[in-house]
Structure formats: structure tokens, C-alpha cells
Amino acid sequence: MARRGETIELAVLGLLHEGPMHGYELRKRLNLMLGWGRVLSYGSLYPTLKKMLRTHLIEESTAPVASVSKRHRIVYQLTDVGDLEFERLMTEVGPTAWEDDNFGIRFAFFGRTDMEIRLRVLEGRRSRLQERLARVQQQLEMTQAEVDQYAAELQRHGVESVEREVRWLSELIDAERDRAHTQGAVSPRLHTDQSSPVTRGEEP
Amino acid sequence: MARRGETIELAVLGLLHEGPMHGYELRKRLNLMLGWGRVLSYGSLYPTLKKMLRTHLIEESTAPVASVSKRHRIVYQLTDVGDLEFERLMTEVGPTAWEDDNFGIRFAFFGRTDMEIRLRVLEGRRSRLQERLARVQQQLEMTQAEVDQYAAELQRHGVESVEREVRWLSELIDAERDRAHTQGAVSPRLHTDQSSPVTRGEEP
DNA sequence: GTTAGCATGTAAGGAGTTACATGATTTT
């Protein structure tokens, strides 16, 4: 829930990794995915798509869409380059993976990463938040008593929120570890009904 | 915890409303206040101060600081114009008050607003979040089952967080209303030990 | 005396928003 960085590109790669899509739909899915704050504007999405076309990460799909709709729409799909780039970004472990902006998208596409990577990213994120908590608590001791009541209440609520997120991450980490022990490679409980992995009705 | 807008200016006005301060200290206080996400950079703060000087919202304090420190520092203080502008911004009720960016700062300075304003802003914020919840939940019904497990978990956690914030706001609203009934004008429980409202040690 | 932190700034540039512009198609 914060500022974005190179976020959109990864999100687009991830969504197109599921299957071809046109810009308008991409925007809707994106807004659902990272839409807790602001809503992504067209003035942001379309130029990004153009740029990704230029760098050959995506291409216009030539396959005629099996749809009644005769609307003018441009369906995009990943190129091999784009596929590799997605892989590369998703296996990248480091600050970019657990900063506020990117973490959400990284997490949303966790289904396409190894558990090892997932664990590293979750733990990185947790450390990040814990550092932040430590810093704030330390500063609260230093500056104590000088803040007014409302400001203090805001601080308190902020700390509580971050602590909650830390607990959430801890639970996720434990869950990943459990799965690592009960099974060797793939996840047992998470991927339950994956009989039809990508079945999306293109407006029937 | 999100994007900023005209946020910094209000924050600076609010902090200087407490008393004169120099840029470096301003930055530290600002980071504590809105620092849950990113940290404010100098490249952002100093140009803002310059701009506020130009528009006569603030001025360089000529009063020699009662301090041993001989460090080169520029102490800023509010002008009458700046004071009025702060008042104006703080009494402004509307989207700008309860958007993600501004709400935090508005809240932090609630001590300098009437309860009537506070209530309107808190309720506005709550409605905003509830709309957002409704929108997401509706879209979840529409798109249901197509999302993968991790994406779904992220959604779930997001919804939970927002619901938590709504509860928090509701408690605050109730508290304000209680105070309105038990007392006429000023707050009873919040302002407890305000014997020395602004006593900050300028490095002793 | 040298490292760490205080203190102020500037220039270049990235990322995304707002507002504008256009038109087709579906629903009411």
C-alpha cells in the first residue's frame, strides 16, 4: 500500500503470463491486484505497454479472439523474451522484492516461484518491517511526551498495523516451512483444485 | 500509507505552527509523522521550503536561537499568512482531507481543529474505506475462483486490514461523540497533562 | 585526526496523474 516503482511492468508480465489480454482488461485486473490505494490511469498503462512492445517483452496477438465482440481491441501476449524477463524478476531476491511497492505484486505471483524464493522474500519483508518498528520505537523513546495525543494515537495505530503484518508474514513463513517438511517439492494444501488452471470466460 | 499530494506543505505548516524549526529537524519530525512508507528526501524538502518562502507562508526567523550550537542552520517560522493558510487547510472538509495521503497528516494535527471538523473528516475517511471494501467484495464475487491461492490470500489480508481500520475509525468517532455529550467544548480525556504544551529541548 | 552525523542545497530524471480527445457498442 504505497508508492510504486517499476511495479507495473512486472504486474503486466505476470498477468500476461496467465494468458493474452487487452489493455482495458489488464487495467481492471491490475486495479484489483494493487488497487488498494490509487487506481492505475490509462495515461500510465498504455505508454507502459508501448514501451514493452518496443523492448519486445510483449507483442500484439495475431490469433483471432474467439469472441462475438467486434470491439476494437489490441490483445497482447508475452514473447519469449518477456517470459524470461518475468522469470528473472520473480527469482530476484533483494530489496526490490520486499519494498512496499513491489512486495504485493511479488506475493500475488508467488504461485509461479519456488518455495525457496518465497521464503527468502517473506523473510526479507519481515525483517524490513521489524527494522522499521525498531527505528520508530527507538525514536519514540527519544522524543517521548512531546507529541500531542492525536499524533500519538496515530503512531500507536501505525505500530499496531505493522506488528499485525509481521504476524501475518510469520504465519505464512511457518506454513511454507510446514509444507517443506510434509512434502518435498510442491505445495500440498495450496494447489487444491487446479484442474483448470486458466479458465477465464472472455465475455460469453 | 500511500501516495502523497500537497501533503508536505500542510505538514510543514503544522509543525511550524508548534514553533520555529530548521529544515533538518523538520525532516526528522516529518519522517516520524508520515514515515511509514518512504523517507522524505532533502531534494524534496528544501525546494518546498524555498517555495513556501516565495509564497510568504513561512519566513526565516531572525530571533537568535538560545542555543550553544554555532551550526549553520536556518530557522523557519510561520508568517500570519501561513498561519491563516494552515487554519484554512485544517478546516477544509472534503476528499482532500480523507484521501490516503492527507488523512494521516490531518489526523496528526487534529488537536488544532474543532470536534465538528474532526467528526466530519473521520466519517468521510470511514465512508471512503467502506466504499472501497464494497467495490472489492463486489468484484470478488464477479471474478471469483479464477484467482490463484496467493493472490487470494493477499486480497483476504487486504480486506482484513481495511476492515480493521474501519473499526479503528468507528471507535474514534464514538470517542469524539462521547466527549461531545459529557462536555461542551473541549476534550476531557485526551488533553490530560497539557501543562507544558510545547516544551522541546533544543539540544541542551 | 578521522569518522559519524549535522546541515543545506542543486540538477537530472523517473514514474505516474490529470485532463483532453475520440469513437464504437451495448444497455435502458
Next chain:
DNA sequence: AAAATCATGTAACTCCTTACATGCTAAC
């Protein structure tokens, strides 16, 4: 027939970040 919403785009602009540049002072 009008309204909604699908669909794609562009131009100007804002806000902020990164990286650079400088020098002082406190502590070790």
C-alpha cells in the same frame, strides 16, 4: 435516442527521488 461503459490513446505537468556537491562540528 440517450446514457453507460468499453476501448485506446496523447500532452503537459507535478511530485518526488537519486545522486551529486559542500562544509561544519562532535565524538572517539
